[in-house]
Amino acid sequence: MxxxxxxxxxxxxxxxxxxxxxxxxxxxxxxxxxxxxxxxxxxxxxxxxxxxxxxxxxxxxxxxxxxxxxxxxxxxxxxxxxxxxxxxxxxxxxxxxxxxxxxxxxxxxxxxxxxxxxxxxxxxxxxxxxxxxxxxxxxxxxxxxxxxxxxxxxxxxxxxxxxxxxxxxxxxxxTGTRSSQGESTESLAPEFVNSVLQHHDKRYGGMEGAPKFPQPAIWGASLSLLGSQALTDKQAEELKLAVLNTAKGFCHFGLFDHLAGGFFRYCVDERWDIPHFEKMLYDNGQLLSLVAATGHYFAEGQLMQAVDLTINWLKEQMLAPEGGFYSALDADSENESGKSVEGAYYSWQPKQFKFLAEPERVIATHYYGLKKKANFEGQWHLVAREDWREVAKKLKVHEKQAPILLESARQQLKLVRDKRPLPFRDDKLLTSWNALTLQGLLEAKRAGSKAVSDELINGCKSFMRHQVWKNKQLYACYKDGKAYQEAFLDDYGYLAKGLLLALSDRFTQVDWSWLKQICDTLWQEFADQEEGGFYFTANHHQKVITRHKSWSDDVMPSSSIQALEALWVVAELTGNMEWLEFVEKSLIKARAEAVNAPVQYASAVRLLEVWQQGIELWVIRGEGYELPQWQEYLTTGLNPNRWVFAIEHGANDAEIETKFPAKPGEEQTLRAYCCRQRQCFPAISDLANLKRFLQEK
The missing domain is CATH 3.40.30.10 (Glutaredoxin)
Structure with a gap:
């Protein structure tokens, strides 16, 4: 040239x-x-x-x-x-x-x-x-x-x-070489929680200030720390209120698309009123996980409605024929004049509500605040201005009738909006973002979402297994039938965590074998085996100036932490002591980097807390029809240090290769095996003993 x-x-x-x-x-x-x-x-x-x-x-x-x-x-x-x-x-x-x-x-x-x-x-x-x-x-x-x-x-x-x-x-x-060389894995939960509570926006949720990003890693870690023994009762209670307040802020105001579901990237104001209108898959995957877990823990129906709507949006506008999900929707789209402007697809004028029948129109006008001043360039971006119960009381509408009217209005408004030109959709599929979405779908299933299905979960998993996993090599991108760009740490790390969650939902030998291959690559190609931690690029990747190695979160959670957690759980299942020593070495490094600014290292703080409490590993073996009751009992509630895997009788132990094979004489009986804090316990054979064991721990 x-x-x-x-x-x-x-x-x-x-x-x-x-x-x-x-x-x-x-x-x-x-x-x-x-x-x-x-x-x-x-x-x-x-x-x-x-x-x-x-x-x-x-x-x-x-x-x-x-x-x-x-x-x-x-x-x-x-x-x-x-x-x-x-x-x-x-x-x-x-x-x-x-x-x-x-x-x-x-x-x-x-x-x-x-x-x-x-x-x-x-x-x-x-x-x-x-x-x-x-x-x-x-x-x-x-x-x-x-x-x-x-x-x-x-x-x-x-x-x-x-x-x-x-x-x-x-x-x-x-490479984090500036970090102090401490040798501790002590919990940073108190320091992290103090900082979160100090900067939490008590009025609107999230962190104070504007622009305002959802920061799901911070709030996911906060949720998992609610049961931490390192916190005082006052800290735990204040943190609980902050987590719930924040999740409601995400779902009630302008960060959320109230008609079709899905979360925007961030809001420009402290009230979560006006978003920057693009929708990114990585945000929605993470927020599915967070909002579903929070809705389940607090039994908040409105949060679970947001989860269901978001899953429906993924199915309607983001699902690719291959089973994975597209990357993003643009902020800009054509308005009525044919000009491309930000937020045109999502904005309304009160006159556009006139087609609704009177009961729906009146309640929707009050609920979305259309009687008040326009909030976005002379138009309205729909925000839940009042609690629907207060609106019902004000309009003297029966509490059972109000949600029905609001849902009818939502569906009709959505039908009208669906006729508008859709914002530009980035139709490449990214492995890392799909892996985060897989995690979100699995968390939504565990939380009892009505919208998620095994078909949707398996489709996402199948896309990654069949389209971007070639000859034991993962690729980061997929478009027009082609996988390209060798994968990075976030692709491998998020997928490994997603496969762990999938195995905890339903254990299959195929997924288990795949997870072990992913972890082997993480160990061989990305791990700094001498010093601890992971590089963002593989050993054979092009090196431009430097190789990154970090434990901090950014708009996505730390891929180093998710990779480390996957290696840790697989090591516990297989008895790989070399990996377990690497996990401890890495957590020492992570803590040394996180100690001066724990909020920037929320994922690391969470995993350090699990290390302090000790991982709790359960393997249940039995007939397929016997397993769900025990599995559901063990996975209900907030147990951030517990992993549960239910393996059907007949699985090939030689292929599974865990340290929990069915013992002679127990091959056809229902059994639960538990190891925690480097100690394994006798098999448990009935639910009453299982409950007693958990109460005694």
């Missing part, structure tokens, strides 16, 4: 995000060894633009700059321009987001606009959104690029020195 022959190459891409830019006058390239070598040969800086298909500000920058001939001319003259879908290459996104944070001393985001030295791929400038003309206190994009090009030509020595420092800092921060 020669410089003058360059043109926009994105028409060849798989990513829907990259395809959105295939007609830009910018000579966009995909990230590849070939294009990196060309940039190095030409000694031309790389403009790396990172985003994703449902990102609102990515669209804004595209329309203002990347579709503009004058801007494109400057970009093409001075840079090798690479477009990157952060959902396809989370490894690169992690590296360059961290570099942005170190260069600017503030968090990044999308679009990410970063300029790389072609020889080292280390960025010497990084920003996010830039406008074509100066506004919001930001410079014009073309002037900025011309200045950067001039600096690159005139100040190479300074850039090299800065890049050396940044490269060292990236390697230090990305």
């Amino acid at each position: 020669i410089e003058n022959g360059m043109h926009n190459k994105l028409a060849q891409a798989s990513s829907p995000y990259l395809l959105q830019h295939k007609d830009n006058p910018v000579h966009w390239q995909e990230w590849s060894d070939e294009i990196l070598a060309l940039a190095k040969e030409l000694d031309k800086p790389i403009l790396l633009s990172v985003g994703y298909s449902s990102c609102h500000w990515c669209h804004v920058m595209a329309h203002e700059s990347f579709e503009d001939d004058d801007v494109a001319k400057v970009m093409n003259e001075h840079f090798i321009n690479i477009k990157l879908d952060r959902e396809e290459r989370p490894d690169l996104d992690k590296t360059y987001q961290l570099a942005h944070q170190l260069l600017n001393r503030q968090a990044g985001g999308w679009p990410l606009t970063t300029i790389l030295d072609p020889k080292t791929l280390v960025p010497f400038f990084s920003g996010t959104y830039f406008p074509k003309k100066p506004k919001f206190g930001l410079p014009a994009f073309t002037e900025l690029l011309q200045n950067i090009s001039r600096i690159f030509q005139q100040k190479r020595e300074e850039i090299t020195e800065q890049n050396d420092r940044l490269s060292h800092a990236l390697q230090t921060v990305a």
